[in-house]
Amino acid sequence: MAMLLRKLCESASLKRSSNSNNSSERTHHHQHSAPLGSFDSLPSDLLIKILRLLGPKHSAKLSLVCKSWRSLVSDNELWAHFLQIQQPQHYDSILFSETNLTSSYRLPVLVTQTRCLSFQHVYAQRERLPAAVIIDGGSGYCKFGWSKHERPLDRTATFLEFGNVETPIYSRLRHFFATVYGRMKVKPSSQAVVVSLPICHYDDTDSAKASRHQLKEAICTALFDMNVPSVCALNQATLALYAAKQTSGIAVNIGFQVTSVVPILNGKVMRKVGVEVVGLGALKLTGFLREKMQQNNLHFESLYTVRTLKEKLCYVAFDYEAEKLKDTHASFEAVEGRFTLSEERFQTGEILFQPRLCGLRAMGLHQAIALCMDHCYSAELAGGSDWFKTIVLSGGSACLPGLAERLEKELHSLLPPHMSNGIRVIPPPHGADTAWFGAKLIGSLSTFPAPWCTTKKQFRQKSKLNRKW
Numbered sequence: 001m002a003m004l005l006r007k008l009c010e011s012a013s014l015k016r017s018s019n020s021n022n023s024s025e026r027t028h029h030h031q032h033s034a035p036l037g038s039f040d041s042l043p044s045d046l047l048i049k050i051l052r053l054l055g056p057k058h059s060a061k062l063s064l065v066c067k068s069w070r071s072l073v074s075d076n077e078l079w080a081h082f083l084q085i086q087q088p089q090h091y092d093s094i095l096f097s098e099t100n101l102t103s104s105y106r107l108p109v110l111v112t113q114t115r116c117l118s119f120q121h122v123y124a125q126r127e128r129l130p131a132a133v134i135i136d137g138g139s140g141y142c143k144f145g146w147s148k149h150e151r152p153l154d155r156t157a158t159f160l161e162f163g164n165v166e167t168p169i170y171s172r173l174r175h176f177f178a179t180v181y182g183r184m185k186v187k188p189s190s191q192a193v194v195v196s197l198p199i200c201h202y203d204d205t206d207s208a209k210a211s212r213h214q215l216k217e218a219i220c221t222a223l224f225d226m227n228v229p230s231v232c233a234l235n236q237a238t239l240a241l242y243a244a245k246q247t248s249g250i251a252v253n254i255g256f257q258v259t260s261v262v263p264i265l266n267g268k269v270m271r272k273v274g275v276e277v278v279g280l281g282a283l284k285l286t287g288f289l290r291e292k293m294q295q296n297n298l299h300f301e302s303l304y305t306v307r308t309l310k311e312k313l314c315y316v317a318f319d320y321e322a323e324k325l326k327d328t329h330a331s332f333e334a335v336e337g338r339f340t341l342s343e344e345r346f347q348t349g350e351i352l353f354q355p356r357l358c359g360l361r362a363m364g365l366h367q368a369i370a371l372c373m374d375h376c377y378s379a380e381l382a383g384g385s386d387w388f389k390t391i392v393l394s395g396g397s398a399c400l401p402g403l404a405e406r407l408e409k410e411l412h413s414l415l416p417p418h419m420s421n422g423i424r425v426i427p428p429p430h431g432a433d434t435a436w437f438g439a440k441l442i443g444s445l446s447t448f449p450a451p452w453c454t455t456k457k458q459f460r461q462k463s464k465l466n467r468k469w
């Protein structure tokens, strides 16, 4: 094989030199004589196999030799293979994003468009792309890092460091972004940023719209004042949906303080249909477990221990009543020592379905989702009658094992068959970093940053115009 590869390269370089010596001969050569030199006799699938072994760099070089090599090398399957071996675990996400998200106008992609996609071009563009900064600033925890990295570089407790609501929003944001860039040890002016917008001011009212606009403006102003060259700001729910390789569906984010149920059609939040919000989140879950542990004489020093036990031992029961009859003891070695939990393990997650267990008069998560689905159905939007049947979970607390299965079961029993048939509840595809991963997908696109980002100049011009009007 090594000999074969050497011969291939020799033939290619021979051909290149003869081509550059005589251009009229080149035309003749391509059209009539052996266009691939001594490899002409080999079937093209074998040649593709050889190219696979040569790798992307050498294959790209071969495509410079002549038209015939270029045509052979441009094989889409070959470059799909190179994309796959480069990031085997994310290949599906790359395919999804390159077919559905390359333009920021998130219209449904036509089949013909998919066929036009040149994987060689996609590969080359992605290689050339400098890494972007990815910041998902959650209300509890901020995840930040690089688009070319597998996962966030770090997490910081947003609520502890930046949670002072009395501070004017602009200075809080400046401090927040300066801290993130400081921790990443990078100059803000060196690269574009993809930043998440929190899921808040959900309503379809003018005042909520104005608040959303104000928040986005404040985020962009803070970043541009720090000389970031271009900014892409997208809401967390849409990013979570992208992370699950979907452009339409219902994004359910179990956040730090609240849970939001967000209908999204072709990447756009359907505020007219309605976003449901339940006042339950990570804080309530931890608080509930703490109470249960205290009631059951399980002594701990730090709330951090309770949070760790929640993450390591808690789960959602498929059938709450049946679970009570089982032996559910399990232990975990925390920093403070060894803890054994039993019923607390599934009682904690149960508050999502029965909020009254923690003294809250609110809808259960399944009810909020069913209500949202019902609104989607009644709205009769152009997306058809199925787009809202895909439900994507996100947020750290949505990582509780068993949550997706239980939700699916509850939705089936709440909804009539024409609405529940085909329901799919997808667990957080990238755990607590789901929205971050969605933003990473955007920051890694072959077309990034152009269609997704606003440059400093564009932003300033738009702000000036807005002020005039």
Ligand SMILES: Nc1ncnc2c1ncn2[C@@H]1O[C@H](COP(=O)(O)OP(=O)(O)OP(=O)(O)O)[C@@H](O)[C@H]1O
Binding pocket: 137, 138, 139, 140, 141, 142, 198, 253, 254, 255, 256, 257, 258, 282, 283, 286, 307, 310, 311, 312, 394, 395, 396, 397, 398, 399, 400, 401, 432
């Ligand atoms: N495997 C897990 N099981 C249960 N809870 C988890 C798990 N992993 C993380 N969490 C919890 O998730 C919470 C943090 O969630 P997340 O990072 O989604 O918050 P956030 O993004 O700041 O919230 P928001 O969406 O409101 O901005 C923490 O309380 C943490 O304990």
